[in-house]
Amino acid sequence: MKNAKYAIGVALGMLAGAAQAQSVDVPAAEAILKKSGCMKCHSVSAEKEGPAFKKTAAKYKGQADAAAKLQTHLMSGPTIKVDGKEERHDIIKSKDDREIKNAVAYILSR
Amino acid sequence: MGWWQNLRQRCRTCSRVTLGAGVLAVTLGISFVMLTAGAYGLAWTNTEQFCIGCHEMRENVYAEFKGTIHDKNRSGVRAICSSCHVPHEPLALVIRKMQASFEVWGHLTGKIDTKEKFEKNRYEMAVKEWTRMKKNGSQECRNCHHFDAMDEEKQTEKARGRHAKAKAEGTACIDCHFGIAHKEPDGPGPRELKIAK
Numbered sequence: 318m319k320n321a322k323y324a325i326g327v328a329l330g331m332l333a334g335a336a337q338a339q340s341v342d343v344p345a346a347e348a349i350l351k352k353s354g355c356m357k358c359h360s361v362s363a364e365k366e367g368p369a370f371k372k373t374a375a376k377y378k379g380q381a382d383a384a385a386k387l388q389t390h391l392m393s394g395p396t397i398k399v400d401g402k403e404e405r406h407d408i409i410k411s412k413d414d415r416e417i418k419n420a421v422a423y424i425l426s427r
Numbered sequence: 428m429g430w431w432q433n434l435r436q437r438c439r440t441c442s443r444v445t446l447g448a449g450v451l452a453v454t455l456g457i458s459f460v461m462l463t464a465g466a467y468g469l470a471w472t473n474t475e476q477f478c479i480g481c482h483e484m485r486e487n488v489y490a491e492f493k494g495t496i497h498d499k500n501r502s503g504v505r506a507i508c509s510s511c512h513v514p515h516e517p518l519a520l521v522i523r524k525m526q527a528s529f530e531v532w533g534h535l536t537g538k539i540d541t542k543e544k545f546e547k548n549r550y551e552m553a554v555k556e557w558t559r560m561k562k563n564g565s566q567e568c569r570n571c572h573h574f575d576a577m578d579e580e581k582q583t584e585k586a587r588g589r590h591a592k593a594k595a596e597g598t599a600c601i602d603c604h605f606g607i608a609h610k611e612p613d614g615p616g617p618r619e620l621k622i623a624k
Contacts, residue, residue, distance in 0.1 A: 356606070358585075363616025365603060366589065400592070404585065 345416065346423030353410040358399075361427055366399050370427040377425055387421045469524065473509035481534055484508070487545050491609045498608075504571075511567045511608070512556065519563075550612040557601055557617040565600035572600070 350356060358367035368376075377383035391409040398404075411417050438446060471477055479485040489508070492498055497506040514520045539545040539552075560567065574594050579587050589603065602618045605611065 357603075360606065360616055361611055362613050363605070363611070364618045365616070402588075404588075 341422045341426055342419050343423060346420045349409065349411055349416055349420050350423070354407055355409075367397075370424045374425050374427045383425055384418070384421050387424060388417060391417065391421065469520070472524065472527075473513055475507040475509075478508040483534065483539050483545065487539075487542070488609045495608050506571070506608075510570070514563070514566065515570055516566075549610070550614045553605075553609075553612045554614075554620065557605065557620060558622055560601040561599045561617060561620065561622050564597070568600040568604070 350359075358365055359370060361370045363369055373387070377387065380386070390406070394405050394408045396403050397406045409417055409420065411420075434446060434450070435441075435443075441449075479489045492508075497511075499505075514523050533539065537544075539548050574590065577590065579590075582590065592598070593600075593603070599617070602616075605617050
């Protein structure tokens with residue numbers, strides 16, 4: 318009986334953890350994206366120099382490694398093409414892994 | 428000219444010239460008072476206090492504006508509602524004020540008097556303002572931000588490139604700089620609006 322209670326507790330703990338991992342802190346994500354200057358070239362749903370977050374979310378939809386790929390994109394500063402010219406993508410202005418993961422989750426959940 | 432005959436009968440001792448000068452002085456006095464009152468009235472409707480007098484503005488767009496770069500910044504130069512949303516040129520200003528008087532109907536009928544109603548109408552309202560700003564080449568932005576006064580050396584390489592392109596193509600500021608003082612509405616942005624200039 319004691320073991321069963323322990324197992325239920327562990328399972329509930331894992332579920333809570335998973336739910337927390339999936340939920341996005343929207344104000345925090347918007348703040349770091351703004352601080353990093355992302356919104357100068359991207360928008361949530363409108364067309365700018367860079368693709369809208371909704372477009373990015375649709376592109377990565379169903380891909381198991383979507384979050385990892387997007388995180389790498391935000392942290393490595395890859396070369397991108399804007400109006401046919403190559404330029405370096407800006408790097409997200411954060412060293413906090415949780416903050417970056419939250420921003421990634423925000424973009425992918427648009 | 429019945430009123431003139433009437434006036435002459437009442438003041439038989441006055442000459443025509445004196446009477447005429449008196450009428451002119453009174454007319455000018457009334458015109459001056461009316462013009463001054465009108466100018467003060469227009470100026471009053473341009474104040475921040477007037478704009479946030481209704482809760483629709485105060486609790487939505489004004490609350491979003493607080494803390495943005497146009498509200499608080501290192502140099503202390505601040506834009507208020509009318510700086511961006513009311514033309515500064517006299518005729519365009521009066522036309523916009525007349526249009527705005529029709530918007531009072533929306534306030535009286537409670538079109539956006541709750542958060543839900545405001546959000547439901549946010550995109551429509553944003554498109555109206557984007558359209559206006561695209562049609563006048565974002566004149567209200569350019570009242571303060573002049574391409575020719577920009578020090579390119581102080582801009583990033585990307586900003587320099589984007590501004591050079593915008594200048595060459597005659598792009599309106601709002602095409603790129605939207606959602607900077609208020610929440611971005613859900614839907615296509617200014618760039619996707621097909622508007623004849």
